[in-house]
Amino acid sequence: MPSSLPGLGTLDAVLDHYATSNPGAEIAVEGDRRLTYIETNQLVDRYCDWLEGKGVQQGDRVALLAAPGIDYLLLLMAASRLGAIYVGVNPRYSSDEMSHVLKVTEPKVLLHAEVPNEHDLAGRAHAAAGRVAVLSAPDVAAMPASAAARKSPAGRMDVAVIVFTSGSTGKPKGAALHHDGLIGAAIGQYDHLDGESRRYISNLPINHVGAIMNTTMGCLVGGGTLIFQAKFDPAGVLALIERERAQTWLQVPAMFTLAVNHPDFANRDLSSLRSICIGGGAVSAPTLAALRSIGAKIFVEYGQTEVMSSVAYSHDGDPDEVLLNTIGKFDPRFETRIADESGGICTIGETGEIQAHGTCVLRSYWGDEKATREAFTADGWLKTGDLAARRPDGNISLKGRLREMIKSGGYNVYPREVEAVIETHESVAEVVVFGAPDDIYGEAVRCAIECKPGVMVTAEVLRQHCAAALANYKIPKSFDIVPMLPRLNNGKVDRASVRSHVA
Template identity: 30%
Template sequence: MIVKDNKLSVSELLTRAVELKPDREALYDLQERLTYKQFHERVEKLVANLLELGVKKGDRVGVCLPNWNETPIIFFAVAKVGAIVVPFNPNYRQNEIEYIIENSRPKLLFVCEKVEKNVGLEKLTSNVEVIAVRFEHECTISFDSMLVTSGNHPSNTLPEIDVDNDIFCILYTSGTTGVPKGVMLPHRSIVQSGNTLAASLRCTTDDVFIVPAPLFHIFGIACNLMASVASQAKLLLQEKFQPEQTLQLIEQEKVTIHQGVPTMFVMELNLPNFDQYNLSTLRTGMVGAAPCPPDTIKAIREKMGLNLLISFGISETGTVTITDYEEEEINYLETVGKAIDGVELKIVNEHREILPLGEVGEIACKSAGVMKGYYGMEEQTKKVFDEDGWYYTGDLGSLDEKGYLRFIGRKKEMIIRGGFNIYPQEIEGVLAKHPKVLECAVVGYPNEVLGELVCAVIKLKKGESCTPDEIKEYVKTYIASYKVPSEVVFVEEFPVTASGKIQKGKLKEEMLNLLR
């Protein structure tokens, strides 16, 4: 049964799941299996400890962990006491972690041993109470010891949650355009995204989600964890994405829902022994976080038997659009779907004036799911909102007469060559069809005469070889000559985020240094 009530808080979403399916397996992180009842019992024990440690409504609680069962247990416990989850990547280095701690000033910080190795806990414990998960350290509280308590706490000690205004989490952006910004998302945003995905994917309690996306990312939290709990389904957590392990687990655990970024699916499809795995239980899933080329969408649907839905959303907005479960091919190949219930969309020019249907401009949206702002950054928040509550995404797109959104790319990634606007995603779509290309990205670089030129960065399939001229000649047959890359660079690997998305900002820096 799908919980469709967007007025539930995050902790109420779990409470409802426990009431409906207490004995259904909820979590499996390859170490331990927990039913919804056991999941909830551990949350309650942790709630009692958080209250004992003085955690109160509005306090921030850092969570620097991989995809372990402890991670969602902490998320739901923190939500229940009205505090705010601040999840971030355990692979971060010292300056990254110190920045987030300095900016968010958490009351508690849950860490794994990798943080001790990367940073050293003595530095951290001088600023915040640290809880060690799956390891012991003299400067910390043991997470295991926190679960020994009975878990009883007076109900009147728990605050009421205003789902539209109380913040569930602060997600730090990757910081490709400056210092990371803490995106403040209310309970409503996270629950609404989870419910929307669960309904769109037609989830039931019999479904099994596999989650290679990290739970410190909006895709992992909202589109996987919350969608699974909303459906009372099973959540299979991968500590780290490994394509072959993913296929093994799909077969072993009879996974029905597989979601990921395009890179993940591409790596799976290109495994030499892909055909050896039985993926017949796969039913549906969503691709998100980055544009997915049409040929990749077709390959996923045909070779994996996956009724793949396409969606658009960013950390600041939650889910904005999605294609239907039963959708015309042209719509799931060329668009990212229509606005979900409760979301308004418009396309605007540089003056934030509405553009006619079909014209490309900046995507703006308005809904109860949009962030409340950037934590401690009032000026940056004002720049992306107007006085009527519209959020301006910085992404380019167009709307058709039926309300379908076509995603064009990031506004800041647009290349202007001799006065002509060039959208990298269009060229990437052409390159992705080349039989030798595994992955690609297009960036601009400066030119004294034309302003900017196009650089195509390509990772070839294993065992393939190619020349820049071969790529240029291929592209010429599909698009206008001014869009053809002036430079073609072959790489072994791309710089990627923890969720597997190519870091265009970092890639552009690398290309600028190379092409000087």
């Protein structure tokens, strides 16, 4: 852990620590707005007063529909300080997807803030909220100072955030992540990537564990500065790195590929960067080669929502072969194993499932006892669903996934969720959604469709049909209309054959 950081039990305690030890340090930059640690700490106390006035108490959920920015940072910290639970809502969600998140978590209030190029967020929030109170995120700076400094009543193992991730039913499940796990993962990242206070690019969606742990707490445990980009675009992030002298750049492979392929990449001064970390999927050789030209240290990391985001990293000096073909090595501070079907530990070169145990794993899937039970082995290890093998050099090579999860551009997409939407179109008889290799997104969502007898439908019609119910990253990049889907002897669609032949 950072040598200057004592054992702190809640997310907001990290903020409070640096507000005391380094109060004038810059914590956040959003456009022309800048905040120090001490200013932010005081604003969080005011936010707590306001939330209490709206009836928010310890254990309540508080949801936010917003982009990466200061509104997000303040609410995340205020929820922690009240002992409440933060729920991020992606502005790209459809009304149905928002409704699902709110139905599962039952927040006391849903707040919304302005998002660039997103219109009528308030209307969409009201349409999705049902009985949940919907309010604009307040101007905390205009509020009176809090009467006294606050301390969170939450314990280390209390739930801090609920992050939605797809599951075996096709409906996203709310992973309940606790303070201790998020702080521990953040310290692990700090030790691997930084080792000193750093200026971080922070542009991942606020409902994503990558935003909460990697590009927020991973920065703050070292007393660093969050440089917010509300919505990723390659030219914008390159300009932001140059202007703000960013030092740590952590994104998913698709974002890096779009950035290095942009004409501005060769013309921007990126020399301030000291660490680049690639997570959420495998990076391509051309993208890695372009990133090498910057001169920063480059890492890959591995994890998932259920393990607070990251439990494995490559190491400084690892060659390209390791970065391209492995996820590095498991961080020894976390309990991890590669196990066979009986729970035995796999030998070197033997493929098994990555499993995790202890404080690095989620508390539960919120409100879903059955899914929680099914996520663990009989001896209490979390089943990640990822198949891997340990190489003789100790690095871990991913082999595939037990589940059919698609990882596209850093987002998890579960085929069944997409299929359920496509199946509601009147022309569709059956559909198979699958992931196919893609140079930019790692995996692209694709589908094969068999129409009902005597009818046809175009890809554009199906794309518009999906857009009404799904976030755009879940919409298939291609719709392959086939005369008949291949079938097994029992009459079921042969999904493996679809993936191999249609792809």
